[in-house]
Amino acid sequence: MRLPRIGLGCMSLSHAYGVPPSPEDGLAVLRDALDAGVRMLDTATLYGGGRNEELVGRALAAVGPARRDEIVLASKGGMAPVDGVKTIDGRPQTLRAQVDASLQRLGVDHIDLYYLHRWDRRVPIGESVGALAEAVAAGKIGAIGLSEVSVARLHEAQEVAPIAAVQNEYSLWSRNPELGMLEATRETGVTLVAFSPVARGFLADGVGDPDRFAPKDIRRNMPRFQPEHWPANAALLPPWRALAAEAGCTPAQLALAWVLSRGDHVVAIPGTTDAGHVRENLAAADLVVDPAILQRAGELIDTPTVSGPRYNAASSAEVDAETFDEAA
Template sequence: MRESQLGELTVSSLGLGCMGMSQSYGVSNDDAESIATVHAALDAGCTFIDTADVYGNGANEELVGRALAGRRDEAILATKFGFQWSSGNSTLPTVVNGKPEYARAALDASLQRLGVDYVDLWYLHRRDPEVPIEETVGAMAEAVQAGKVRYLGLSEVSGETVRAAHAVHPISAVQSEWSLWTRDPETVVLPTLRELGIGFVPFSPLGRGFLTGQLKSPDDFEPDDMRRGLPRFSGENFQRNLDLVEKVRSLAAAKGVTAGQLALAWLLAQGNDIAPIPGTKRRKYLAENLGAIDVTLSAEELAALDEAFPPDAVAGDRYSEAAMKAVER
């Protein structure tokens, strides 16, 4: 396993996103397989484990905590706070809370669910527009001083917010969606992070499964799969995006790897300050993802991927209009 550098924090170059073990991508009640997947990741050197307090409304942190019982020292454990579930909405959290008092309470609750004394990386999941970022990060910095957190991160924030936060306390990582089909961070955020020495953690590096080439129709999703409500997976957008993915499949076949491995290798080739966290709840997909570590791309192959999947080529937005309001651009 290669290593990536997120500020002063060293992590495995590929991590494991655990959200799907508890929500979003259809029914998931095989905790035994999920725990076995976490263990397989640790065994393979994939030690960067990512969760959040809102995933499964706390259930995911509890699951990860059980998986890490007796193996805590092997993991670089990351979690997040800031989202809250609103009443009457059982699909997506819609309330963002960055108040200092909420941050303190949220961290204590996360530590209890995880069954740990500290987390290695603690993110603000979304910026609260009603609270100055300096106040939120100030409260997060207190947690570092108290020994409950080692390093701080932000998620889905603008370059301006990163600068303001970093001036209060060093930010080690920013987590946002980045992949062949989500190129937004490349224009402003990534250059800002590199100027400041901050690492980048791409979530959904496989385009919520689209870049694996295995999705054929929106009808394939289970009724409670969140992708049914995302613009990129709906109507005409689905077919337009499928046509783009076919180009990736062709390039992958020519290289003798899977489309997903090629997509992950593209991200890994962007620098050692990048640590994607593809999510899975099954060991067989974990093994496939980890195979990307051994895929080396030439300059010509990287150029071919950029040509096949240029920025702004994807049809449809990442989230619904309401959910996009919580994403800084």
């Protein structure tokens, strides 16, 4: 499956980063994004407890069936709120039900790419992937993806069914795919979908003061934004701004250009609630940045220069992707 180099991560339109826009404003962002040329929308069962899929479905209905065929629609299952608690559940019966519910909320007869959102350690990944393979055979989904998995889990899944994409966090300040996944996806013809490619707003120079995050902003629980780590990370921003200016682009565009430079099989799905930022991000796909500047970007912001792990202990326990602690 060939995916657009830059898509739109839709999560922030329904939850995660402070107070989301109203459904009407979120729909306007999506319609503007599609008009601007976005051709991949990424959502999930988890996002807003299904509200995000409903919002994306409204946007697709608004553009009509002819344009629907131009858009890669991606969603995810295997992680959802249950009685208000985020729950990882990769049992086949759960995934079957969640695929059907996603189709209904999105208002479509098929989803182009459907991910196992998290590997459920209680369930062999082959069983979860097998259920998704059934959905492919039934025409409900077009291809199978995995999210936040390790190379070992990717290979286990590939023994059961073809895997089209792996969606793991990847940016200048989260280099975990370089511990094997970047090469494994390249070698096996799998697309690596980089989520949070602008480091949850940090590389877009859009964070400001983390103390001013909304109470439910998920970054409040992320170590890199907390007082013991934030000052060291904030000190990277002035030289980062200067480097983007030297490249003749915005900080967010430089971050995206760096991610895309990691391989032809790498795509990015930055999220935003601002239509102007959507256009800014899309333009990064056509940027030509001096390789020397990209190299300097990679040296300025890298695992040794970034303070703090990407997740706290509870969130780290939910993911299977390689970590630098394991590599040490």
